[in-house]
Amino acid sequence: MRLRRCAVAWLEPREVATFQLDDLLSGGTGVVARLAWFAHAPHLGEAVEVDAAHVPLLGALGAIDWIERASLDAQFGTDAVDALLAAGLLLPQPEEGEDALADAGFRAQGWHPPAAVAHMAGRWQAIDGPKGMAEQDLDSNEGLLRQHGLPPPRETPASPVAAMLALPRVERDGFDALLDTRATCRNYDTAAAVPLATFSQLLARVFGARGSGHPAPGFDVSKRTSPSGGALHPTECFLIVQRVEGIAAGLYRYRVEGHALEPVVPHIAPPQAGDVGTHALGDAAPRAWSAGELRAFARIAVAGQDFFADAPVLCVLAPRFHRNFWKYRNHAKAYRVCVLDVGHLSQTLQLCATQAGLGPFVTGAINEVDIERAFGMTGYVQSPLVVCGFGPRAATLVESEFDPNRLVWPR
Numbered sequence: 001m002r003l004r005r006c007a008v009a010w011l012e013p014r015e016v017a018t019f020q021l022d023d024l025l026s027g028g029t030g031v032v033a034r035l036a037w038f039a040h041a042p043h044l045g046e047a048v049e050v051d052a053a054h055v056p057l058l059g060a061l062g063a064i065d066w067i068e069r070a071s072l073d074a075q076f077g078t079d080a081v082d083a084l085l086a087a088g089l090l091l092p093q094p095e096e097g098e099d100a101l102a103d104a105g106f107r108a109q110g111w112h113p114p115a116a117v118a119h120m121a122g123r124w125q126a127i128d129g130p131k132g133m134a135e136q137d138l139d140s141n142e143g144l145l146r147q148h149g150l151p152p153p154r155e156t157p158a159s160p161v162a163a164m165l166a167l168p169r170v171e172r173d174g175f176d177a178l179l180d181t182r183a184t185c186r187n188y189d190t191a192a193a194v195p196l197a198t199f200s201q202l203l204a205r206v207f208g209a210r211g212s213g214h215p216a217p218g219f220d221v222s223k224r225t226s227p228s229g230g231a232l233h234p235t236e237c238f239l240i241v242q243r244v245e246g247i248a249a250g251l252y253r254y255r256v257e258g259h260a261l262e263p264v265v266p267h268i269a270p271p272q273a274g275d276v277g278t279h280a281l282g283d284a285a286p287r288a289w290s291a292g293e294l295r296a297f298a299r300i301a302v303a304g305q306d307f308f309a310d311a312p313v314l315c316v317l318a319p320r321f322h323r324n325f326w327k328y329r330n331h332a333k334a335y336r337v338c339v340l341d342v343g344h345l346s347q348t349l350q351l352c353a354t355q356a357g358l359g360p361f362v363t364g365a366i367n368e369v370d371i372e373r374a375f376g377m378t379g380y381v382q383s384p385l386v387v388c389g390f391g392p393r394a395a396t397l398v399e400s401e402f403d404p405n406r407l408v409w410p411r
């Protein structure tokens, strides 16, 4: 049998803390740390622990050329070779099995290795966040101030010797009024639905094609209202529609071609209230979800941020990486460009929703792995980078919003 290493395997020396009752009973803190090696191999979805004794074997063979297993057995022992094969870090020829298919799929994407490692390692699964990250909560700022002192000033202090060039103040116009009323909405009216025309117009404005180019037969590019690195627009919009007039609540994929919604039947168990993550479907048949199940999924998607899960429409922005990497193969900037593309789309959505009289939000605190499962994505092929949303605001302010000029919430 011949073997080679998977496309990317980056080693991390990690201190793993575990709780041990013995330690607590013998007067310790109960928290015991041990040192371990973890391999970040993006085709595996998550980092896997590697026995320290097996680490040299990973460095003894490359990711391109196949070498005879017998020589590795002789040098490192069959146990080490078996362990790394079982972990999916070494792959056999012929390429068979789930790990080999995943490695081949990953190779075909054209990822820059450090970007792939960072992307895969940054994905969350079943994280129920607000306890640790209530960034809209002023109390948490007080805690931060106590713990860390002041943050860096809001801008770099000006040079004391620079002669300032004052810029003219230009009279405000309607566009300023629009810009000034954009505020992250954390108070949705849970009884209100978005009118179909408003919903359709918003999707057309943010994600729709305003024109098309055809550089070659079968190669089509869209013109959108946001810019896109390489003009390729790799980002697709998946939707959790909870309340839009005339549209059945459910999961959808926005189709640029034809400006339409494609229903998505999730191949995972219907989420239940209180779930922090998703579960496999098991033997049950996939089916559309009830409104309650959809709300439970929305909450999982935004890592437990109930104020966002209440939005009538949540948009999952997920690039198909190879659409960009086709042009920028193994390129140090390509993943960054995908991230920036998503930020541009999100900002256009924030403004279009505001113009429509709706409250918008965007959050990066999302359970990517759970979202991928629901929409049938593979993390290194297509993956959510943010979730945005919009809908009518509630009549009363309960969760805090940043509206210092009281333009959104008049006194």
Ligand SMILES: Cc1cc2nc3c(=O)[nH]c(=O)nc-3n(C[C@H](O)[C@H](O)[C@H](O)COP(=O)(O)O)c2cc1C
Residues within 6 Å of the ligand: 135, 136, 182, 183, 184, 185, 305, 362, 363, 364, 365, 386, 401, 402, 403
């Ligand atoms: C990339 C990004 C991620 C964000 N993630 C969260 C989040 O996880 N939770 C949240 O409550 N707000 C989130 N926000 C919103 C910010 O908290 C908000 O923009 C900030 O408080 C300023 O308020 P404003 O948007 O009303 O100006 C995010 C904003 C951006 C741009």
